[in-house]
Amino acid sequence: MGIDAIVWWLFAAVSVVGSLFAVLSPSIVRAVFSLLLAFGGVAGIYAVAGADFLAILQIVVYVGGVLVLIAFGILLTGRTAQALGEHEVKNRPLGILIAAGIFIGLLGALMKSSFKIGGNATNEPTTEAIGKLLLGDYIVAFEFASVFLLMALIGAAYLVRREEA
Amino acid sequence: MLLAQSWIPDLSAIFTQFAAEAVLCLAIPVIILADVFAGPARREKVAGLIGMGALVLAFVLALIQPADGVMLTKLLRADGLAKAFRLIAIATGVIAAVGAMRGEITKARTEFYVCLLGAVVGACLTAAANDLAMLYLAIETLSIAGYLLAGFRKDNAKSAEAAMKYVIFGAIASAIMLYGMTLVYGFAGTSTIATPEGMTYASIASEAATAAMSPAFLIAVVLVFAGLAYKIAAAPFQFWCPDVYEGAPTSVAAFLAVASKGAGFAVILRFFSAVTSGGDMTETLQAVLLIVALVTMTIGNLAALRQNNAKRLLAYSAIAHAGYLLVGVAVTNQAGATAVVFYMMVYLFMTLGAFYMVGIVERQTGRTDIDAYTGLGFRAPMFAACLAICLISLTGLPPTAGFPGKFFLFQQVFAHAGEQQSSLFFWGGVIGLLNGVISLGYYTRFLKVMYLCDRDQIPTGSFAFGGIDRGMVLMLTAPVLVLGIAFQGLRELADTLAKGIF
């Protein structure tokens, strides 16, 4: 196992542990902050995999943005002090069973198959290549994304705004 | 450089091909600017004017836009399928806007139109997308606009609940679909869905046709389908549908039931045409689609039997119709796609008509339960007759357009069963027909309360049905009746538009 693989497993372990904390933690605020660990681990995986742009994106958007949004979202409910375990989940064994089944099925299928992408991944920086695609082939999607973001902005501002009487 | 073209004609050609979408996209910033400068007094009026104007202009442009399938960008395909579902989405947008302006949405019209135009353009681009990345962006635009519209009545707890449920289910479905897309991309090595004629680049379709695909590819396709099944409200992703339709403003529910579902079907047609273009998975995928279709329509119809709320009932009816339409996809051939496009166009009129009329009753009585319709056959004969026509059409009985629609769909199923010697498809067709009988059970409940009630139960007081409302309802109902008899023209149109999908 090379150093790459060790680091890869390290980050994988970090993200799995973070996700487990997030799911199992009885305090919803702690659950949110353990997501930090999960997001960070995923960013590390991207970096090791040579996807530098994705790693940056993961940090900037998920750790820096989405997490803050979730934290605010949770904190404005005012029910954070209550333990999450109050609502007894009746279907927990069934849920675990289904999740495990899906996981094992997917893992089994993925192990047996070969990917076309991945084998020819290079270690070159990806940001510039992505910029090239974004401004060339994907120009329509790129410009449309701005309209999409504008719509999301207006909608979010409307939902949060207090109506003037 | 020899290919030297300035970029201006290149992009402007794309804009010409997608003029309707461009107009809608442009209208969003224009509305916002107008809102800022119009001043509080004229704000709502200006927003309505620009929003409706953009929708109507887009509809006219969509009518004359080419459908030759020439690819100017790898991301979008201007073919018949895109044209058909673009028309459906924009028409639905216009009618939803008219319905909303009749009283449901009185404040914040700027925001309403921004979200509605976003949803419409999202639906149009979803139908035209030929690249997984573009597809995801378009679907998310449609979804997020849908979440916002569903929760638009901020003062209404049910509306907020609807939006919340829609968001949570939607996020999960979207995540599953995105995971499936990444796997498909990994297996195929490209995110382009299909290679149009005359082009050589690789696509998911060309990879699926040549390479022997692993079982994991099948799983990936099913994962993508799961996300799309959510959009069209097919089992087992239909739970959100009744709650959202009940809580959302009625015109928004109508939009979700037609435009959102239509866009989902456009993608399903395009995507499944790509992954069944050869290879050994076709039969399995056909079976998966058929079983999902049958389960969906059975769940929808059985659950609708117990509903007393008109909006919930229509939601379950919309679920059942997702099942009927999926049957047409399951045969994965040209004739099936034609049947889906034909049915979708018929579905547009009858569903929008039914929702519009439910909206009228809700506005006048404040109620959405079936008892609110008591005696309407005598109080408002015209209204009741129109509603009856739409419901009979939803059941699929002649002389309404629902009959040829269902006939073409199930004709394909039995034809497929005969060709492939498939007993699964034969029994699937039988179950589908039985479902039609079940659906009679709940649609006729409307007819019963409207016409067969005791005279003394009829509420007194007038039922206003005139002006714009009457015009809209007649405009939506007349085609249902006309197309029930003279459906040949629409069938030919559907045939032209669906050409080249499979």
Added chain:
Amino acid sequence: MDHLLIVAARDNAPVDYLPVFILLLLAVVLSVSQLAISWLLGKRVETNEAKDEPYECGIEADGHAHTRFSVKFYLVAVLFILFDIEVVFLYPWAVHFGGGVPDGVVFETRGELLGFLFAEMAVFLTILFLGWYWVVKKKALDWEEA
């Protein structure tokens, strides 16, 4: 399992991240060691409720640390994310600017190319800043009112 690790097993290791990794390691070591040293060298004192209070005297601690936030914060967070995503788009654009020719678009001169790239981002930013302008005009960011 090979293909899962295929990216990790390439022979050209991403050594570019070594400084980041070292920094990360340093941060962990520093914080852990400081805690450990004070635990090892410091006096062990029994704690009690009074000692755990945030203040020695004055106002008594009241309520839970996780108080309710105003929904206004949420709007700020939403706006932040949207402009965060915009930055994400800016970044590859900036790296690419003046680089190669974008696929699918061919230009006569370099100036034309740069103009094109600039125009693309200008359109993108104009549309987004219109949203920002609207939010400001609607006084969604005003804290005093309402």
